[in-house]
Amino acid sequence: MTAHTWWLLLILTVAIAALIYLINSRLRVHPFVALILVSVGTGIAAGEPLAKLAGSIEEGAGGTLGDVGVTLALGAMLGRLLSDSGATDAIARSLVDRAEPRRLPWLVGAAAFVIGVPMFFEVGLIVLLPLIFSVARRLEGQGATKGSPYVLLGVPAIASLSTLHGMLPPHPGPLTAMTGLHADLGLTLGVGIVCAVPTVILAGPVYARWIAPRLMDVRPDAELVAQFAGAEREPAPAAPSASFASSAPAVSGPGARAGAAGPRRTGVPTGLAVAAVLVPVVLMLLRTLAETVMDESSGLGAALVFAGEPLVAMLAGFLFALGVTIAGSGRSGRSGEETRASLTDSLKSIAAILLIIGGGGAFKQVLQDSGIGDAIASAAEGAHINLILLGWLIALLLSLTTGSATVGIVSATGIVAPLIGDGGGLEASLLVVAIGAGSIGLNYVNHAGFWLVKESFGMDLSQATKTQTAVQTLVSVFGLAMALLLSVFA
Numbered sequence: 001m002t003a004h005t006w007w008l009l010l011i012l013t014v015a016i017a018a019l020i021y022l023i024n025s026r027l028r029v030h031p032f033v034a035l036i037l038v039s040v041g042t043g044i045a046a047g048e049p050l051a052k053l054a055g056s057i058e059e060g061a062g063g064t065l066g067d068v069g070v071t072l073a074l075g076a077m078l079g080r081l082l083s084d085s086g087a088t089d090a091i092a093r094s095l096v097d098r099a100e101p102r103r104l105p106w107l108v109g110a111a112a113f114v115i116g117v118p119m120f121f122e123v124g125l126i127v128l129l130p131l132i133f134s135v136a137r138r139l140e141g142q143g144a145t146k147g148s149p150y151v152l153l154g155v156p157a158i159a160s161l162s163t164l165h166g167m168l169p170p171h172p173g174p175l176t177a178m179t180g181l182h183a184d185l186g187l188t189l190g191v192g193i194v195c196a197v198p199t200v201i202l203a204g205p206v207y208a209r210w211i212a213p214r215l216m217d218v219r220p221d222a223e224l225v226a227q228f229a230g231a232e233r234e235p236a237p238a239a240p241s242a243s244f245a246s247s248a249p250a251v252s253g254p255g256a257r258a259g260a261a262g263p264r265r266t267g268v269p270t271g272l273a274v275a276a277v278l279v280p281v282v283l284m285l286l287r288t289l290a291e292t293v294m295d296e297s298s299g300l301g302a303a304l305v306f307a308g309e310p311l312v313a314m315l316a317g318f319l320f321a322l323g324v325t326i327a328g329s330g331r332s333g334r335s336g337e338e339t340r341a342s343l344t345d346s347l348k349s350i351a352a353i354l355l356i357i358g359g360g361g362a363f364k365q366v367l368q369d370s371g372i373g374d375a376i377a378s379a380a381e382g383a384h385i386n387l388i389l390l391g392w393l394i395a396l397l398l399s400l401t402t403g404s405a406t407v408g409i410v411s412a413t414g415i416v417a418p419l420i421g422d423g424g425g426l427e428a429s430l431l432v433v434a435i436g437a438g439s440i441g442l443n444y445v446n447h448a449g450f451w452l453v454k455e456s457f458g459m460d461l462s463q464a465t466k467t468q469t470a471v472q473t474l475v476s477v478f479g480l481a482m483a484l485l486l487s488v489f490a
Helices: 003-024 031-045 050-085 087-096 101-115 121-142 149-167 172-180 185-214 222-229 270-293 299-307 310-332 336-348 351-369 372-383 387-402 405-420 426-439 448-456 461-489
Strands: none
Touching: 003 031, 003 372, 003 387, 003 405, 031 050, 031 351, 031 405, 050 172, 050 270, 050 310, 050 336, 050 351, 101 121, 101 149, 101 185, 101 270, 121 149, 121 448, 149 172, 149 185, 149 426, 149 448, 149 461, 172 185, 172 351, 172 405, 172 426, 185 270, 185 426, 185 461, 270 299, 270 310, 299 310, 310 336, 351 372, 351 405, 387 405, 387 426, 387 461, 405 426, 426 461, 448 461
8 A cells, every 4th residue: 555545545535525515515416417527536636647538538438328328228118118008007916916915015025026127216116106005095994904004015115126226237227337347247137136035025025014013104195095096097107217317306206297197008918018027137047048058159159148138138128018019009099109209208217317327437437547446456455345345335325425326336336346357257246236235225315216205105204214214225235135145155
């Protein structure tokens, strides 16, 4: 640890503090602008030649968006197609119809898990609200549960959606971390699922059984319940993850939107809806299988590897869902112009996410090109900090202080990337899961998702803290624990 190394670490500390200040101060600088400003300042302070600094920013932003941007756009359009067509509603109802009351929290969690594969947290929650409210109102009338049935059913949905949002590709956070750490896609998916299942169980149905009797008074506004549960087949409008895209809380809940007219449903069969959700996941897993057991010269293996590329897999899922939607449009009277308008709207809503991801890529590249990455590696080796724990902690603190999970993920990825070399092994995949888990912990008032849950379920701050904040923190801690447990085999 030379004096220059300490100087570079001091620059990093100041850069992170400046990033937090710019986003959270009265200035309320957009996270993308804050990341670019901090990247420029960091590069200059670290002594990176000015002629090279602009290139570092362009290379980092362009490279990250090239890897993640198109895949994210296709994922957003896939989620919108499934939502508009009623496919996600069909998936949810097929899991909870005619179920015993004691099984309902588990089935709602399972429905949210399936829906959460292609959908961001806020999108999935709004799609599930009609189901949650209608079933909870029925349980409330029967007196079949202890405590608030809305909490009993809402907590498993929050746990499932937040777990997949933070820990599994093709969601933007995990996908960004996977790209930055050069982690294997199929291995990351497999590890993520292994970590996600027990995490969802413990933070979802198990915690719901404990907390619901302690929140007896939680009940959404009667008008909101009537709007969602009284017209269950009306589509719930959705906007992709504000918790990833924004540092300022979005106080407007779904109540303001519930009465808005939505697109006509196409009535997609449940089996086809499930297939549309699983197409990208299956293709990505087949890619890993082909790379593991097939010879490099195999034509079939090469085809499966190509089909399992994130871009190609998401494109296949999108085209499948689009074909199913078009096939059902004739029965519903939905026009092609309506479908195109809905897809265009889904792209508009992820623009901020793409900018933040690009800014984070620029920051990461400046850290590497200025030598700060090497200084971090030197300091971490001397301190003997577990790499998985370090990545989780950095993402947790930055997400908490900036109000943006994306800032937490991309910054943590840039900081720890030099510590794993070329990556690609089990450790890199576990680090992706840990960073993603860290980014969703301590979700509080500077996160838009907190306000969505609070306003949707009619909670006060204390009740929202015991549900949204507590559940996502449990998800974060359990995700870290599972990653550390699996690291024994790394």
